[in-house]
Each structure stands twice: as structure tokens, then as C-alpha cells.
Amino acid sequence: MASRKSSSSKAAVRRVTSALKAATAPKAAPSRKSKSSREAPPKRGEARANASALTLPTLHESTTSSGLKVIAAERGPLPLVSVRLVIRAGSATDPEGKHGLADFTARLLRRGTRRLNAQAIDEAVEFVGASLSVGVSEDTLSLSLTTPAEHFVQMLGVMGQLVREPTFPESEVADARERELAHFANDLDDPSIIADRAMVRALWGDHPYGHDVGGSSKSVRTFTRDDVVGFHEARIGPKVAMLVVVGAMPPNRVVAAAEEAFSGWTGGPDAPMDIPAPKGIAQGGRVLIVDKPDQTQSQVRLGGPGMRMGHADYFPATAMNIALGGGFTSRLMNEIRVNRGLTYGVSSWFDSMNAGGVFALSTFTKTESTREIIDVALAEIAGVREKGLKPRELADAQSYLAGLYPLRTETNESIAGSIAEARLHGLGDDWVEKFRDRLRAVTPKEVLAAAKQYCFAQPPAVVVLGKADVVKKQLKGLGPITVVPASEYE
Amino acid sequence: MPKASPSKAPTRVADPALESLFDVHEATLPNGLQVRLLANHQAPVVSLYTVFQVGSRNERPGITGISHLFEHMMFNGAKKYGPKMFDKTLESSGGRSNAYTSNDLTVYYDDFSADALETVLDLESDRMRSLRISQETLTSEREVVKEERRVRVDNDITGIMDEELGTLVYKAHPYRWPVIGWMADIEAIRREDCQEYFRTYYAPNNAVLYIVGDIDPKKTLALVRKYYGNIPRGPAPASVLNSEPDQKGERRAEVRHPAQSPALMLGYRGPSARDEDTFVLDVIQYVLTKGEGSRLVRSLVYEQKLAVSLMLDWSWRIDPGTILFYLALKPDSDPKKVEAALYAELEKIAREGITDRELQKAQNNLRSDHMRELATNNGRAHALGHYEALLGDWRRVLTLPAAYASITNDRVKAVAAKYFAPEARSVVTLVPTSTEA
Numbered sequence: 001m002a003s004r005k006s007s008s009s010k011a012a013v014r015r016v017t018s019a020l021k022a023a024t025a026p027k028a029a030p031s032r033k034s035k036s037s038r039e040a041p042p043k044r045g046e047a048r049a050n051a052s053a054l055t056l057p058t059l060h061e062s063t064t065s066s067g068l069k070v071i072a073a074e075r076g077p078l079p080l081v082s083v084r085l086v087i088r089a090g091s092a093t094d095p096e097g098k099h100g101l102a103d104f105t106a107r108l109l110r111r112g113t114r115r116l117n118a119q120a121i122d123e124a125v126e127f128v129g130a131s132l133s134v135g136v137s138e139d140t141l142s143l144s145l146t147t148p149a150e151h152f153v154q155m156l157g158v159m160g161q162l163v164r165e166p167t168f169p170e171s172e173v174a175d176a177r178e179r180e181l182a183h184f185a186n187d188l189d190d191p192s193i194i195a196d197r198a199m200v201r202a203l204w205g206d207h208p209y210g211h212d213v214g215g216s217s218k219s220v221r222t223f224t225r226d227d228v229v230g231f232h233e234a235r236i237g238p239k240v241a242m243l244v245v246v247g248a249m250p251p252n253r254v255v256a257a258a259e260e261a262f263s264g265w266t267g268g269p270d271a272p273m274d275i276p277a278p279k280g281i282a283q284g285g286r287v288l289i290v291d292k293p294d295q296t297q298s299q300v301r302l303g304g305p306g307m308r309m310g311h312a313d314y315f316p317a318t319a320m321n322i323a324l325g326g327g328f329t330s331r332l333m334n335e336i337r338v339n340r341g342l343t344y345g346v347s348s349w350f351d352s353m354n355a356g357g358v359f360a361l362s363t364f365t366k367t368e369s370t371r372e373i374i375d376v377a378l379a380e381i382a383g384v385r386e387k388g389l390k391p392r393e394l395a396d397a398q399s400y401l402a403g404l405y406p407l408r409t410e411t412n413e414s415i416a417g418s419i420a421e422a423r424l425h426g427l428g429d430d431w432v433e434k435f436r437d438r439l440r441a442v443t444p445k446e447v448l449a450a451a452k453q454y455c456f457a458q459p460p461a462v463v464v465l466g467k468a469d470v471v472k473k474q475l476k477g478l479g480p481i482t483v484v485p486a487s488e489y490e
Numbered sequence: 491m492p493k494a495s496p497s498k499a500p501t502r503v504a505d506p507a508l509e510s511l512f513d514v515h516e517a518t519l520p521n522g523l524q525v526r527l528l529a530n531h532q533a534p535v536v537s538l539y540t541v542f543q544v545g546s547r548n549e550r551p552g553i554t555g556i557s558h559l560f561e562h563m564m565f566n567g568a569k570k571y572g573p574k575m576f577d578k579t580l581e582s583s584g585g586r587s588n589a590y591t592s593n594d595l596t597v598y599y600d601d602f603s604a605d606a607l608e609t610v611l612d613l614e615s616d617r618m619r620s621l622r623i624s625q626e627t628l629t630s631e632r633e634v635v636k637e638e639r640r641v642r643v644d645n646d647i648t649g650i651m652d653e654e655l656g657t658l659v660y661k662a663h664p665y666r667w668p669v670i671g672w673m674a675d676i677e678a679i680r681r682e683d684c685q686e687y688f689r690t691y692y693a694p695n696n697a698v699l700y701i702v703g704d705i706d707p708k709k710t711l712a713l714v715r716k717y718y719g720n721i722p723r724g725p726a727p728a729s730v731l732n733s734e735p736d737q738k739g740e741r742r743a744e745v746r747h748p749a750q751s752p753a754l755m756l757g758y759r760g761p762s763a764r765d766e767d768t769f770v771l772d773v774i775q776y777v778l779t780k781g782e783g784s785r786l787v788r789s790l791v792y793e794q795k796l797a798v799s800l801m802l803d804w805s806w807r808i809d810p811g812t813i814l815f816y817l818a819l820k821p822d823s824d825p826k827k828v829e830a831a832l833y834a835e836l837e838k839i840a841r842e843g844i845t846d847r848e849l850q851k852a853q854n855n856l857r858s859d860h861m862r863e864l865a866t867n868n869g870r871a872h873a874l875g876h877y878e879a880l881l882g883d884w885r886r887v888l889t890l891p892a893a894y895a896s897i898t899n900d901r902v903k904a905v906a907a908k909y910f911a912p913e914a915r916s917v918v919t920l921v922p923t924s925t926e927a
Contacts, residue, residue: 053534078511119788126780126784126855131781182821186750188750190646191645327581328577328581329581340633400585402603403603406534406603407601410532410533411865
């Protein structure tokens with residue numbers, strides 16, 4: 001039911017699913033990873049006070065004896081609880097030469113603890129209908145759990161074991177390494193994954209954000225059990241962690257369960273690692289062609305500097321981007337898809353992290369129109385950079401985003417995510433409630449200033465994945481061209 | 491939409507946790523449009539789903555993909571809201587819209603700020619009443635769909651394999667062709683074909699409207715009557731004949747394509763969604779592949795280390811559907827060996843069934859996934875529409891947990907034996923060729 005339907009119905013899902021369901025193909029633009037791009041846009045300036053206020057559950061804050069900060073918010077009516085344990089140990093903390101170690105360690109947390117082997121962990125969690133996943137971003141390593149409320153205490157206990165006493169069995173480390181290497185090989189057959197990976201390097205270069213969260217086959221091949229044990233000891237601990245619990249559970253029970261589940265948790269650093277601000281775009285003004293000769297389509301990425309999370313420019317820049325490359329009526333979508341039929345999907349977004357961010361565009365088109373789609377995209381972005389938005393356009397963008405923003409308060413998971421994000425980046429607990437007011441306060445003048453700064457004031461990095469011998473001729477004049485085989489990004 | 495015959499489905503108890511959430515108001519307008527309304531005041535947002543009973547199942551060779559191409563055309567202008575105005579009006583009112591086409595259905599949905607309800611009803615009823623299909627927008631939209639086909643099929647290995655598998659599993663039924671259609675057909679579809687499609691399938695009597703969220707059901711129904719009430723009823727669409735012959739033996743195909751690793755995609759012909767066997771297959775799907783501790787994941791990925799990842803998709807369909815397996819392998823894998831390991835697991839289920847604990851685990855997970863699906867307005871509206879279209883009644887949302895709870899191990903064995911028979915399978919093997927081909 002749930003699982004089946006969502007795979008068969010929703011827009012571009014994950015790789016296998018989406019393809020299998022080629023069927024389902026909505027008119028939808030493919031969803032990009034970006035947060036900001038997908039969210040949303042808003043409406044006519046005149047009105048739209050969106051009468052009803054957003055009602056978020058009250059936050060109850062406490063700290064366990066082991067020093068773990070706990071935030072609990074009670075919310076019904078479904079008998080479910082969502083838990084997120086966020087640890088400041090993202091891929092930016094990967095040691096030099098060991099890119100992907102945070103991600104690799106996260107996956108291995110559930111492959112054995114002092115009391116439970118991997119099978120017993122799976123059985124404990126999966127039998128009751130709970131689900132447990134790990135995720136790593138540039139800034140954080142997270143464990144996420146959703147569980148029927150009646151099993152919350154027991155499930156939180158399992159989560160506690162995973163971070164407190166993982167054993168990282170040698171055989172599990174070896175198997176995980178083999179599986180990862182196979183994934184890296186198979187990724188070479190997925191054009192959008194490889195294009196994204198190439199773009200990350202082109203944008204960030206040697207910066208700690210400059211490698212794929214999962215690392216590469218070259219780095220993963222070197223991982224040993226000692227690496228994993230070392231990473232766990234050095235980076236995973238209560239002082240750089242935060243537990244957020246949202247759902248059908250009274251806060252006093254959350255406090256008691258957290259105390260028990262995480263008692264005696266030690267290790268990890270006293271403070272998060274300091275990640276330096278980036279100094280511009282590594283490959284700005286240059287063109288990188290990733291050669292994949294079997295393609296009939298080119299994947300195209302353009303990118304320049306953005307901003308860190310919580311930056312003062314966030315609201316003007318977000319409003320600007322909605323109109324430029326957000327919804328179905330954005331300038332990019334209108335010109336590239338609707339008027340010219342050059343692509344199925346195009347979007348631009350700000351990817352904002354703790355220490356810095358980027359502004360980027362992503363699309364694809366048949367090989368023959370690769371240059372045309374880049375030229376049209378650059379012209380649209382230049383148009384906003386030079387003249388900003390018309391007042392009406394800004395008002396529409398504000399209404400769009402303000403109208404849809406409450407969707408982010410629909411589920412326990414999304415509320416837990418918002419709370420965690422606001423805390424991590426120092427956005428303030430009123431971030432969600434004030435969001436729409438702050439957005440509506442943005443003026444055309446502020447938008448123009450943001451556009452001048454972020455809409456490729458300097459030439460962007462250009463990444464194209466496709467048939468190099470055809471594409472290379474088309475791209476002359478965009479900047480110095482480098483051609484590399486797709487295998488470079490395994 | 492036709493209802494399931496009440497004599498067939500055993501009486502089932504509604505789940506109390508769900509029943510309290512589903513105070514659904516139902517109505518049918520004189521023109522045949524059915525309406526389902528459900529209030530939920532947790533956030534000031536609303537989801538509206540319009541489900542039309544038309545999909546690639548209703549197509550014929552020569553115009554394959556028209557349901558999906560037409561889905562795109564529904565966003566390109568009607569009488570009151572002309573070209574580009576649908577999205578523009580909706581987005582600037584604090585809403586967003588999308589749609590999807592499947593083998594059986596075409597579904598349009600909008601999520602929006604509660605105060606935009608009337609605007610959305612105006613927009614949606616306008617295109618149901620008076621869509622305009624211009625040659626210019628058809629020409630441009632056709633190019634968009636071709637790019638979509640390139641990205642989902644032609645440049646995606648699983649897309650290529652899936653298309654191959656469809657033609658193996660089905661010889662006569664329209665499930666044979668991909669929903670997005672063959673490229674040559676996408677090229678050939680004419681404006682007149684789209685107009686005929688609109689007249690035939692997009693009439694109010696072929697649609698159900700679901701509105702879930704921060705609404706007042708009574709006032710909302712009055713608005714629905716105001717905006718949709720005068721759209722004329724259309725002719726009853728022709729029914730689709732299922733002339734698929736029985737399968738007489740295993741079917742195989744190879745796909746040679748640049749790739750790093752071989753891969754396997756397999757299909758077994760399943761029952762139709764309304765067959766009670768469907769729910770037993772749901773349980774089997776969970777036992778085999780749901781979670782790290784499921785049988786196939788544990789055995790093929792973790793113990794025997796033959797696959798890197800795998801999936802099983804049992805998609806409910808109006809006519810007998812496909813139980814589909816996909817296995818991602820390592821570069822040096824031997825697909826034959828992987829196949830043998832998979833068949834051994836399937837035979838084991840048919841022979842021995844599953845343990846009581848596995849059965850209970852599947853039931854627990856089906857229930858909690860069901861709950862999670864119902865956490866949003868969009869999920870609730872989708873669920874109502876999905877169950878009504880495929881099972882005949884939206885109330886199945888309430889009784890599904892009970893249906894799963896009544897399944898026994900004997901049924902599991904019998905269903906596995908029936909559907910996983912070697913002579914009923916179709917197998918597509920990806921044979922990697924050099925990337926530099």
C-alpha cells in the first residue's frame with residue numbers, strides 16, 4: 001500500500017523506482033536534491049495574509065546526564081513518533097585521504113553493537129513496524145527513526161546502543177566496502193549522479209565540502225576497521241549531538257526514555273569542527289566535459305557562489321530564486337521548457353550549508369541542443385542579475401512560497417527536521433512561525449541586490465556530461481575546456 | 491467508477507485509529523462527477539486530487555503514450571484560463587500542481603493554501619469543461635515529452651530493461667507498451683487524437699474529486715456544485731478487453747547496452763488488484779524485501795553477497811499486473827547464479843510458507859506504512875483515490891489492516907506456489923557492452 005503507491009505515483013523518485021515506473025511520468029520537473037529550489041514560491045503581493053497562523057507544537061528542552069540535548073514536541077493524532085539524532089559529524093569532517101568515512105561509519109553503526117548483531121538489530125526494529133535510517137550531509141551525520149508510539153521507548157534504546165557501543169565487526173566492514181565499491185561502479189551508468197558529483201568538485205575544489213558525501217571508490221577502497229573505529233571515537237559523541245522527538249509521546253516520557261537510552265554515552269569532541277568559509281568557486285569560468293559516449297542527452301550544470309545557512313540575504317535570495325528557477329512558472333522553466341521544449345526539467349537553487357553555499361542550475365537536453373540550453377539559461381540568469389524582478393513577479397513568488405510553506409509542518413518528520421535545522425544553524429526557534437512574514441517583507445530593491453551578488457556576477461563553473469566529441473565543438477567560447485572520462489568520478 | 495461486488499470481499503472491521511480520521515462526505519453531481527471531502531485542520535493547506543479513469547490501458551498501437559502526452563496538454567490552456575495561465579494563477583495564489591499517468595489512471599493533484607480553494611476549483615473546472623488544444627502547444631509539449639522519455643528510458647538502464655520486460659510479460663494486453671509510449675508514436679500523435687481523447691475520457695462522469703484539508707465540507711460541496719455543476723456529462727468510455735493468453739513457458743530476453751555490471755529484471759504475472767490474492771502478495775513482498783532483515787535482502791545481499799541491492803514491486807492494477815523484481819549486481823557477478831539463488835528463495839516460500847513471526851512482522855509494517863501514508867493531506871487524498879479506483883471503494887483505506895490480519899500461512903504458500911511458477915516468469919538480463927561502443 002503506502003510503499004507501492006508512492007513508488008508508482010509520485011514524480012521522479014529514486015533511480016530504480018523512477019525508471020521502472022517510467023510510466024508514471026508526471027509533467028513534473030525532476031526533483032533536485034536542493035532544499036531551497038523545491039520549496040517554493042508564493043503569491044500576489046496585494047493580499048494573501050494566509051489567515052490561519054502556523055501552529056507548531058510546544059518545544060520542551062532538556063539535557064541528559066551524559067550531556068545530550070533533547071528537544072521534545074508532542075503531536076497527534078496518528079499513533080506515530082519521529083526521532084532524529086543529529087550529530088555534527090558530516091562529510092566535511094572526513095579525514096584527508098579518507099573521503100566518505102563519515103558516511104561509511106554511519107552505515108556500519110547498525111551492523112552490530114555489544115549486545116546485538118546486525119540481524120538482531122534489524123529484527124528488533126523491523127518487527128514492530130519501525131524504520132531506522134542513517135543519513136550524512138556535508139554538516140551532519142543523522143539517525144532517523146519513525147516508530148509506532150507503543151514501541152518508542154524500546155526503539156530509542158536501540159538507537160542509543162548504535163551510537164554508544166557499536167562494534168564494527170571486521171567482516172561487516174569488509175562486506176560494506178565491497179558493496180560500496182560495486183555501487184560506485186554502477187553509479188557510472190547514472191548520468192545525473194555523475195554530473196552532480198563532477199559539479200561538487202568543480203564548485204568546491206579542495207574545500208571540505210568538495211567531495212561527494214560517499215567519497216569515491218579510490219578512498220573507500222582504503223577504509224579499514226581502524227578508520228571506522230577512529231572516526232567513531234573522535235567525532236561521534238553527545239556534546240556535538242542533539243535529539244529531536246516529535247509525535248504522539250508526552251515530553252516527560254521522552255525525557256525519561258532519552259536518559260535511559262543515552263546514559264553513559266561518552267566520546268566525541270567537545271565542540272563541532274570548525275569548517276572554513278570557501279574562497280570562491282574552484283572552477284569558475286571553466287568548462288568541464290564528462291565524456292559518456294553512449295548518451296543521447298547531455299546533463300548540464302552551472303554554478304557560482306551562494307551563501308551559508310542563516311545568512312541575512314536568505315529571504316531576498318530565496319524570493320528571487322523562486323521567480324528565476326523555482327516553480328513551473330519560473331523564468332527558466334518558461335523559457336527553456338514551455339517556450340522552447342528543450343527539456344523536461346530545469347531548476348535553480350541555493351544550496352546553503354553551515355560554512356558556505358552555492359547557487360546552481362541543473363537541467364538536461366538532447367545532445368544537439370546542449371549549447372542552446374546553456375545560452376538560454378545564462379541569458380535568463382543575466383536578465384535577473386541586471387534588472388532584478390518586476391514587482392508583480394516578486395509578489396507572485398512571495399505568495400507562492402508563503403502559501404505552500406505550511407506543508408512543511410504537516411508531518412512529524414518534517415517538523416523534527418525544521419527544529420533540527422533551526423538549532424544547528426542558529427536560525428532561532430521562531431524561524432518557522434516568522435518565515436512567511438520575513439519573506440513577505442522582501443522588497444524589489446533587496447531582490448536586485450541579491451541578484452547582482454548571486455546570479456553569476458563572475459562566470460560560473462560549467463559541467464556537461466554527454467557525448468564529448470559532439471558537445472565539445474558546441475561549447476567553444478564559454479571558457480577553457482577540459483574533457484575527462486566518466487570513470488574519473490567512480 | 492464501478493464498485494467491487496460486495497459478495498466477494500469478506501466483511502472486514504475498520505481500524506479504529508483510522509476511522510476517527512476519515513469522516514468523509516460523499517456526493518455525486520447530476521452530471522456524474524463524484525466528490526469526496528475530508529476535513530483536517532492541522533495546517534492551513536488543502537490537497538485536491540482529480541482521478542480520471544484513463545491510462546495507457548485505454549490506448550492502442552499507433553497512439554501509445556497519448557494518455558501521458560495528453561496529461562501534459564491539460565496544463566496548456568482552456569477557455570477562461572488561457573495558455574500559461576493555469577500554473578501562473580495557481581502558483582501566484584500559493585499553490586502548486588502536478589499530475590501523473592499510470593497504466594490505469596491519470597491523476598491531477600494540487601496542494602495549496604486554504605484560502606485559494608475557490609481559485610483552484612475555478613482552474614480545475616475550467617480545464618475539465620473547455621480545454622483548448624492548439625497545434626503550437628502540442629508541438630512544443632511533444633518535445634518536452636521526448637526529453638522525458640530520453641531521461642527516463644533511453645539514457646536509463648532500468649528504463650530500458652523495464653520496457654523490454656513489458657513486451658515479454660504481455661503479448662496482447664495494452665500493459666505491453668510503456669506508459670510514456672514508443673518514441674515513434676509520441677512523434678505521430680495528432681491534435682485531433684488529443685481532442686478525441688479529451689471528449690472521451692475527461693468528462694465529469696469519468697472522474698472523482700477528492701478534497702482533503704483545512705476545509706468546511708458543506709461550503710466546499712456548494713463551491714464544487716457551482717464550478718462543476720454545469721459541465722455536461724460525456725458518453726460512457728468503451729471498456730477494455732483483457733485478451734491476454736495464458737503463458738506457456740518461461741520467456742527470456744537480453745539487453746546489450748554499455749554498463750559496468752550485469753543486472754536482472756524479472757516479472758511474474760500477478761492477479762488483478764481486486765483479487766484477494768493481491769493482499770497475500772503484499773505480505774509476501776514485505777517478507778521478501780521490506781527492510782534489511784527481509785529474506786531476500788538478508789540472503790542475497792548480506793549472506794551470499796550476490797546482489798548489491800534489490801527490489802520487488804507488486805503494483806496493483808485493474809487487470810492482472812506484474813510482480814516485478816530488479817537486482818543490481820556487481821561487475822563480476824554471474825547472473826545465472828543470482829537467478830538460481832532467487833528461485834531457491836521463492837520455491838522455499840511456496841513449499842514451507844513463512845513463520846508466524848514473519849507474518850506478524852509483515853502485518854505490523856503494512857500497518858505502520860499505511861499510517862505514514864496518511865500523515866499528510868496529499869497522502870490521504872491519494873489513498874482515497876487509489877483505493878477507490880483500484881479496489882472499488884475508498885473505505886478499503888479503513889479495512890486494509892484487517893484484511894492483512896486475516897491472512898494465514900496456508901494462503902501464503904498457495905499464493906506463492908501459484909504465481910512464482912517457473913513457467914510463468916519472464917527474465918530480462920542486462921549484458922554489459924563497453925562504454926566506448
